[in-house]
């Protein structure tokens with residue numbers, strides 16, 4: 291069998307990596323280890339790009355070097371995302387034949403710059419870029435997050451108990467969807483929220499399409515429930531109170547005559563990107579910061595720079611005003627922690643379809659029909675980019691080294707400064723995540739509000755934080771899903787017992803520049 295695979299392999303293609311079990315070995319590796327399997331193979335072989343033959347004949351070209359990733363991203367028409375992205379969306383949405391015909395018409399812009407697929411980015415990117423629409427979303431979500439945290443204020447010194455994952459998931463599902471959908475937000479109904487997480491949990495099984503009504507029963511039921519909720523939302527006219535992000539996608543689909551029920555189906559799929567990665571990133575942020583006292587104290591040390599205390603008329607009470615806008619220039623450690631959290635936990639893989647036989651960098655033949663994969667985890671775990679401490683969680687890793695008074699780099703900052711293109715949590719090129727600014731701001735805002743107001747202490751193990759694993763994460767996730775729930779006692783911070791809190795965010799300028807494209 292290996293002979294058959296080798297015979298089909300052109301010597302100019304990237305080196306083929308054999309598997310221990312012929313034909314299905316790589317499939318088993320991917321099912322068990324997901325994107326981390328690609329990193330394991332890179333460590334074993336050290337190739338800049340390698341080929342994996344799948345049993346049904348598809349060739350996967352896995353790119354491991356940032357130089358070749360740049361070369362792939364420079365050819366978005368021949369190494370194209372839309373044919374993959376649209377098929378992926380259709381398989382998850384369960385959309386109708388009519389809608390699929392509309393979605394796949396001129397899918398890659400071969401016949402000009404028109405069609406649903408070509409127009410998607412034209413409406414999504416502006417809606418989520420710094421400007422009025424993003425500002426409007428922030429003006430809703432910041433007070434909503436602040437109100438969620440107000441809800442954790444205990445009447446007595448014992449504090450209140452929450453499950454970390456459950457709390458973040460519920461509060462952010464409701465606040466983010468409120469800010470996207472406005473007054474008629476369907477996710478105000480608990481059944482719709484639960485249905486979404488059932489759907490999300492079954493994404494991979496739905497995508498595999500092996501008797502999904504049995505293998506992914508709960509996920510399919512959840513999807514149908516959300517679709518009906520969105521259908522009622524669109525029919526009610528409530529979208530008029532929603533964000534430009536929601537309105538402009540709806541208008542684009544309606545302009546291309548997508549049936550209403552299919553607009554509702556595609557909306558359910560877009561929500562995966564909108565909700566899941568941000569929510570998981572917030573959970574990992576809180577986990578890493580609170581489970582390591584030195585990270586917590588480093589973050590707390592830099593926050594007073596953005597806080598102002600105002601005496602209140604009520605005796606002994608103080609209003610603490612925290613300027614989230616000023617995080618950017620005053621809280622580099624918090625920003626670096628955010629990037630390090632994503633370096634460790636982001637699992638997204640940028641995918642491109644090879645539209646014609648292509649010679650990459652005049653060297654590697656990529657055959658038509660093959661898939662080019664650029665898994666973030668491969669780049670994020672490369673010691674040649676991050677140095678020997680690549681596997682350590684170093685919350686200062688992304689600080690720009692600043693020379694001390696005597697001209698040397700301070701000891702705390704002695705690590706390799708990675709090139710910006712090595713940070714791939716948001717993908718890159720024409721498919722760079724449009725939600726990165728929103729996700730960054732939301733994550734930083736939730737984190738800063740917790741760090742300033744509350745202590746979090748695990749209820750079990752004598753207050754020690756457990757090690758959290760993420761083995762159950764499904765293969766479609768862009769950020770790892772924590773396996774364990776941690777029950778926490780939340781208490782107010784000592785010294786702030788008589789404080790009330792106010793959080794301000796002005797404008798929508800990026801809070802943090804994390805990707806090479808934004809730096810350029």
Ligand code: HEM
Nearest residue numbers: 563564567568571638640715716717718721723725729768
């Ligand atoms: C920490 C949170 C997030 C992470 C790690 C993340 C990551 C990603 C990644 C890896 C991609 C694919 C990039 C590629 O193929 O090169 C992507 C695409 C996308 N993301 Fe995000 N994302 C996050 C939050 C968000 C949010 C909050 C939104 C919406 C408000 C969003 C909307 C999208 C959309 C619409 C796409 C598809 C872009 C396209 O089709 O070209 N993401 N994201």
